[in-house]
Amino acid sequence: xxxxxxxxxxxxxxxxxxxxxxxxxxxxxxxxxxxxxxxxxxxxxxxxxxxxxxxxxxxxxxxxxxxxxxxxxxxxxxxxxxxxxxxxxxxxxxxxxxxxxxxxxxxxxxxxxxxxxxxxxxxxxxxxxxxxxxxxxxxxxxxxxxxxxxxxxxxxxxxxxxxxxxxxxxxxxxxxxxxxxxxxxxxxxxxxxxxxxxxxxxxxxxxxxxxxxxxxxxxxxxxxxxxxxxxxxxxxxxxxxxxxxxxxxxxxxxxxxxxxxxxxxxxxxxxxxxxxxxxxxxxxxxxxxxxxxxxxxxxxxxxxxxxxxxxxxxxxxxxxxxxxxxxxxxxxxxxxxxxxxxxxxxxxx
Amino acid sequence: xxxxxxxxxxxxxxxxxxxxxxxxxxxxxxxxxxxxxxxxxxxxxxxxxxxxxxxxxxxxxxxxxxxxxxxxxxxxxxxxxxxxxxxxxxxxxxxxxxxxxxxxxxxxxxxxxxxxxxxxxxxxxxxxxxxxxxxxxxxxxxxxxxxxxxxxxxxxxxxxxxxxxxxxxxxxxxxxxxxxxxxxxxxxxxxxxxxxxxxxxxxxxxxxxxxxxxxxxxxxxxxxxxxxxxxxxxxxxxxxxxxxxxxxxxxxxxxxxxxxxxxxxxxxxxxxx
Amino acid sequence: xxxxxxxxxxxxxxxxxxxxxxxxxxxxxxxxxxxxxxxxxxxxxxxxxxxxxxxxxxxxxxxxxxxxxxxxxxxxxxxxxxxxxxxxxxxxxxxxxxxxxxxxxxxxxxxxxxxxxxxxxxxxxxxxxxxxxxxxxxxxxxxxxxxxxxxxxxxxxxxxxxxxxxxxxxxxxxxxxxxxxxxxxxxxxxxxxxxxxxxxxxxxxxxxxxxxxxxxxxxxxxxxxxxxxxxxxxxxxxxxxxxxxxxxxxxxxxxxxxxxxxxxxxxxxx
Numbered sequence: 001x002x003x004x005x006x007x008x009x010x011x012x013x014x015x016x017x018x019x020x021x022x023x024x025x026x027x028x029x030x031x032x033x034x035x036x037x038x039x040x041x042x043x044x045x046x047x048x049x050x051x052x053x054x055x056x057x058x059x060x061x062x063x064x065x066x067x068x069x070x071x072x073x074x075x076x077x078x079x080x081x082x083x084x085x086x087x088x089x090x091x092x093x094x095x096x097x098x099x100x101x102x103x104x105x106x107x108x109x110x111x112x113x114x115x116x117x118x119x120x121x122x123x124x125x126x127x128x129x130x131x132x133x134x135x136x137x138x139x140x141x142x143x144x145x146x147x148x149x150x151x152x153x154x155x156x157x158x159x160x161x162x163x164x165x166x167x168x169x170x171x172x173x174x175x176x177x178x179x180x181x182x183x184x185x186x187x188x189x190x191x192x193x194x195x196x197x198x199x200x201x202x203x204x205x206x207x208x209x210x211x212x213x214x215x216x217x218x219x220x221x222x223x224x225x226x227x228x229x230x231x232x233x234x235x236x237x238x239x240x241x242x243x244x245x246x247x248x249x250x251x252x253x254x255x256x257x258x259x260x261x262x263x264x265x266x267x268x269x270x271x272x273x274x275x276x277x278x279x280x281x282x283x284x285x286x287x288x289x290x291x292x293x294x295x296x297x298x299x300x301x302x303x304x305x306x307x308x309x310x311x312x313x314x315x316x317x318x319x320x321x322x323x324x325x326x327x328x329x330x331x332x333x334x335x336x337x338x339x340x341x342x343x344x345x346x347x348x349x
Numbered sequence: 350x351x352x353x354x355x356x357x358x359x360x361x362x363x364x365x366x367x368x369x370x371x372x373x374x375x376x377x378x379x380x381x382x383x384x385x386x387x388x389x390x391x392x393x394x395x396x397x398x399x400x401x402x403x404x405x406x407x408x409x410x411x412x413x414x415x416x417x418x419x420x421x422x423x424x425x426x427x428x429x430x431x432x433x434x435x436x437x438x439x440x441x442x443x444x445x446x447x448x449x450x451x452x453x454x455x456x457x458x459x460x461x462x463x464x465x466x467x468x469x470x471x472x473x474x475x476x477x478x479x480x481x482x483x484x485x486x487x488x489x490x491x492x493x494x495x496x497x498x499x500x501x502x503x504x505x506x507x508x509x510x511x512x513x514x515x516x517x518x519x520x521x522x523x524x525x526x527x528x529x530x531x532x533x534x535x536x537x538x539x540x541x542x543x544x545x546x547x548x549x550x551x552x553x554x555x556x557x558x559x560x561x562x563x564x565x566x567x568x569x570x571x572x573x574x575x576x577x578x579x580x581x582x583x584x585x586x587x588x589x590x591x592x593x594x595x596x597x598x599x600x601x602x603x604x605x606x607x608x609x610x611x612x613x614x615x616x617x618x619x620x621x622x
Numbered sequence: 623x624x625x626x627x628x629x630x631x632x633x634x635x636x637x638x639x640x641x642x643x644x645x646x647x648x649x650x651x652x653x654x655x656x657x658x659x660x661x662x663x664x665x666x667x668x669x670x671x672x673x674x675x676x677x678x679x680x681x682x683x684x685x686x687x688x689x690x691x692x693x694x695x696x697x698x699x700x701x702x703x704x705x706x707x708x709x710x711x712x713x714x715x716x717x718x719x720x721x722x723x724x725x726x727x728x729x730x731x732x733x734x735x736x737x738x739x740x741x742x743x744x745x746x747x748x749x750x751x752x753x754x755x756x757x758x759x760x761x762x763x764x765x766x767x768x769x770x771x772x773x774x775x776x777x778x779x780x781x782x783x784x785x786x787x788x789x790x791x792x793x794x795x796x797x798x799x800x801x802x803x804x805x806x807x808x809x810x811x812x813x814x815x816x817x818x819x820x821x822x823x824x825x826x827x828x829x830x831x832x833x834x835x836x837x838x839x840x841x842x843x844x845x846x847x848x849x850x851x852x853x854x855x856x857x858x859x860x861x862x863x864x865x866x867x868x869x870x871x872x873x874x875x876x877x878x879x880x881x882x883x884x885x886x887x888x889x890x891x892x
Contacts, residue, residue: 044521074520075529081521087514091536100532104524152522467820482821483776483804561812565778565805565821572806580808583708583783 003156003186005061007042007052014038014049014210020156025187027201027218029194031229035210036190040158043188044081045074056155075104080154084161086141088133094144095120095129101152119147123177139170143177150181157187163196175199194222194233206230226271226349228314236273237315240349243270247292247346256292258344269349278343279317281310282336283327292339298331312337380597387594388587395591403569404577405595411485411573412553415492419549422493423500424542428534430501431508442505449498456494457562464490465563487564488571492553499552500545507541508534547607551600669697672867673719675710676702677726677854679750679810682834683887684724684875690883691874698867706809707785714739714859721862722871724854726750727785731855741865744857747876749890751851752789753829754842755817762823767844770824771799778813778822781806786813789850790826796849814839828852833888853892 006017014035020026028036041047043054045061048071054061061077063070080101088097098116099109107115120126123143133141142162149157162178163171179199182189189200197204197218204221206214206229214227225231231238241250247258248270256272264270286293296313303309307318310329317337329335388395395401429435430442448456464471464481471481481487515537519529535542557575564571566580574596582589676684681704688700703710703720707730714720714734723740724747725731731744756764762775770777779801780787787806794801807813810827817825818838832841856875858868874880881891 044517046517046520073526074517075523075525077521078523079521080523081518083514083518085514087518089515089519089533089536091539100519100524101522103532104519104522104528148522154521158521461819461821465819465821483778561808562815565816566781566807566812567803567805576808580781580783583706583781583808586712 001057001155003054003056005043005052005054007049007054009038009042009047009049009210011050012038012210014042016207016210016212017052018205018212018215020186020188022186023184024203025182025185025189025201026203026205027197028188028190028205028207029192029197029229029233030207034207036207037160038210039207040081040160040188040190043077043156044079044158045072045077059155078153078155080149080152080157082145082149082157082159082162084164086133086136086138086145088136088141088144088148090133092133093129094125094131094133094136097133097144098148098151100148105152115151116147119151120144122150122181123147137170138166139173142166142170142174146174146177146181155186157182157185159187159189161190161192163191163193197233198222204230224345224347225273226347231271231273236275237279239272239315241270241272243268243346243348247341247344248272254294256344256346257341258292258346259342261345261347264346264348270346271349272344272346274339274344276304276309276316276318277307278339279315280338281317281319281323281327281329282338285336286338292341292344294337296335296337298329298333298335300331301329310335383590383593383597386590388591391587392591392594395585395588396595398588400568400577400581401574401588401592401595404572404574404592407485407488407569407572408554408574411488411492412550415489415496415553416546416550418489418493419497419500419553420542420546423497423504423545423549424535426497427501427504427508428530431505432513445501446498448495449502453495453556453558454562457491457559460487460491460494460559460563482563483565483567483571485570488556488560488573491559491563492556495556495559496549496552499548500542503545503548504538504541507538507545510541511537544607547603551603551607554596554599554603667697668695668867668870670864670867671699671701672721672864672871673701673703674722674724674871675714675718675720675859676704676722676724677707677710678704679726679828679830680704680724680854683883683889686883687875687880688871690879691871694874695870700871717861719861719863720859721864721868722856723859724856724875726852726854727788728853728855729785731857734859735857739860741858741860741862741868744855745872745876746853746855746892747880748854748884749851749892750828750830750854750888751847751890752786752793752826752844753832753847754824754844755814755827755832755835755839756824756842757817757820758837758840760840760842761820764824764842766842767793767797767846768799770801770826776821776823777801777803778805778807778816778825779803780810780813780826781808784808784810785852786810786826786828789852792850793826793846797846828888830888851890854889 001022003020008015012035016035016039028039030036038047042049043061049064051064053063053065056078060070061072088094089100092100095113095116098119099112102112102115103109117126117129120129123146125140125143125147128136128140128144136144163174166174175196182200189196191197201218204216204218205212206221206227208227208229214221214225214230221230222234225234225236225238228238239248239250239256241248241256243264243266245266247256249255258272294313294315296315298310298312300311301308301324304318308321308324310317310319312335315337426445430438462468464474464487466475466482474481481490515533516529519533524532555575556573557579560571560573561576566572566576574592578589578592578596581592674684674688684702688702691700692698707725707727710723711730711733714723715737723734734740735744754764754767754770764770764775769775779790782788782791804822805816807816810831813825814827814831814835816822818835829841832839856872858865858872862868885891
């Protein structure tokens with residue numbers, strides 16, 4: 001019972017193919033407009049791709065390959081959608097909202113309510129059963145929405161930034177809840193939050209401009225990001241180019257010296273990755289042993305924990321406020337970002 | 350002088366109030382004049398005469414029936430217009446709304462050439478033994494024709510405001526489109542549907558031109574209250590005024606009803622996107 | 623939300639006025655006033671404007687009579703206002719500036735004279751009788767008044783409240799025939815409309831209406847029509863500011879040329 005998808009939609013320059021095991025959860029990461037919602041809409045049947053095919057086990061969701069034209073309506077797919085807003089039906093009580101799925105599947109009113117009560121309890125919302133959606137807080141509503149999606153017994157659960165609209169107190173609660181209920185379930189979760197990926201997903205897919213740019217176990221992607229987006233999520237600097245004996249050479253001709261992990265072969269595409277904490281900032285060119293030095297213009301200065309994050313030339317450096325004051329850093333200044341070669345990891349892209 | 354009670358700055362220049370007052374008077378004064386003209390000692394006998402009661406009863410019955418047909422025909426129309434884009438949609442909407450601006454007599458003539466004995470459909474209906482002309486059915490058809498746009502406009506607005514996010518969620522939860530319509534869409538737009546139905550009822554109640562042209566005028570069959578008023582005016586102005594007041598009273602009640610919104614439950618919770 | 627409420631209100635208002643406007647379909651009084659100077663009474667030469675309120679059934683004849691009158695009396699202008707006789711009475715009672723009133727029945731003229739709103743006495747200038755109007759194909763094969771009472775025949779008549787309906791009642795009583803009409807219209811035009819559109823098998827209208835309708839309907843005269851002869855009276859309105867011109871116009875209507883125009887149109891002579 002594996003989920004397979006490959007789909008292309010020219011109008012949104014979208015082309016994705018992915019597979020998902022029965023109890024696997026993947027997180028989809030990517031910048032705005034990368035096609036994350038398009039992916040969920042295509043899977044749930046709200047949007048029709050130009051070509052492609054999707055199956056869950058034997059069940060064909062759609063098959064638009066060659067001259068086939070199979071299209072299963074959204075209600076017959078078994079792909080429940082949980083969005084950023086809870087979207088509880090405002091005219092139904094929490095219980096009846098949760099009972100909606102079972103009722104639609106043909107369960108009797110009593111059976112449906114039993115199932116609904118079970119799932120409400122499961123999401124710690126049993127006491128909210130008789131409330132109207134208007135009487136629920138954002139976090140409570142989203143919990144009921146989770147119960148509603150689960151009560152429909154979906155083959156594949158689709159979550160579209162379920163925590164994004166919640167306040168800072170409600171989000172951790174829901175995240176814990178999702179961790180518990182997604183444990184043995186197939187789900188795709190769109191998120192902006194690296195924490196969601198870490199806690200909830202077995203695998204991460206990075207989507208950029210309608211294409212998958214990176215894919216792998218969450219830990220691997222975060223430790224060794226290959227895309228600039230994933231590196232940003234992991235809080236790392238990333239430069240890409242061609243692998244050389246000593247490091248990489250970027251497309252613009254910059255030479256980055258670094259530490260080979262042994263997998264990179266000179267000549268192939270590779271990346272150089274280093275944390276902002278490994279970057280030192282100087283006002284003048286320094287000459288020293290194996291060091292990388294980049295002449296950059298400061299674009300932004302912002303607080304980052306108890307440090308100051310200096311952004312320049314697409315890279316970040318974390319320095320102490322005292323150092324920043326000593327150097328008299330302001331946006332627009334040109335400085336040198338200096339990184340020890342031993343702090344730079346080089347591996348294939 | 351301009352220290353009005355209440356809070357907040359309205360931004361309305363003072364002279365606007367004067368013109369607004371004139372506008373309000375323009376609407377109210379004729380009603381006042383009519384009330385002043387009512388022969389009060391005779392009022393009750395006038396409005397409870399057999400002809401009046403028959404006309405009122407017929408008006409209420411036919412208006413109720415045409416409101417039902419407006420709902421049956423108008424809900425699907427509004428859904429199609431609001432939710433499913435198709436070529437010619439703007440054109441269809443324009444045509445559906447046409448009776449709003451069309452003189453009712455024109456509607457009557459159009460209906461005559463459709464459902465009349467020699468009309469486009471009427472000819473075949475006649476062969477099938479169904480006769481519409483001079484029947485209460487003709488009155489209901491005339492009323493439905495002029496009242497339908499009111500329901501469609503109200504409901505289409507409500508449907509557009511509500512959006513279709515709830516429907517998408519309902520579908521992914523496994524609900525068949527018909528179930529979605531019954532359990533999600535209709536309940537969500539119920540306030541809009543109700544106000545549309547009330548408006549249709551009001552318009553049906555006031556229908557005159559199309560009925561006169563298309564249905565005829567026979568006590569208890571096709572002579573609705575407006576037609577009765579028109580006829581009474583020939584002989585008994587007091588009766589016409591008294592009946593007009595009844596119609597105004599019913600209309601005011603209907604307006605009041607359509608303004609009394611119980612609760613606006615269509616607003617989605619959470620932040621709008 | 624508030625915008626929607628406003629729209630709702632407008633729609634309700636529209637719904638109501640559409641009905642109310644239908645009830646008040648009477649033509650507005652023409653606003654022209656008599657332009658006669660005080661010198662008009664001293665000179666025999668006629669000038670100025672005369673406003674004539676005439677029953678709707680007189681539209682064709684009075685339009686012709688008015689243009690004849692203007693041609694014969696250069697410097698005069700005849701303004702015509704046609705509507706149902708009772709509407710015209712209401713308008714004149716409310717002060718509409720009429721100089722001449724020509725009614726389709728004596729009852730409405732009596733209303734005005736009782737209210738002392740006419741000058742002198744009215745003179746009868748034409749008569750009109752009922753005739754059966756049927757679609758050209760005469761689908762119900764009507765040939766007599768009695769045929770109208772045959773079962774299955776769709777007859778449309780005027781409501782008893784209006785003059786043509788009263789006349790219909792009189793004929794029914796005189797002949798002992800009871801009609802079961804499918805509709806009792808509030809004006810003779812509406813009766814004729816139901817016949818020309820083919821909705822009705824037969825309608826009772828005036829002889830002159832059948833003539834005006836041309837070949838859209840077929841007229842079937844019946845002997846009993848003389849039981850209900852409708853008389854058309856004409857009079858000068860008391861408030862007229864140009865009574866000389868008003869009287870001259872009345873003279874033209876009642877004179878030989880006026881009679882000819884009326885007779886050609888199917889009217890009888892009183």
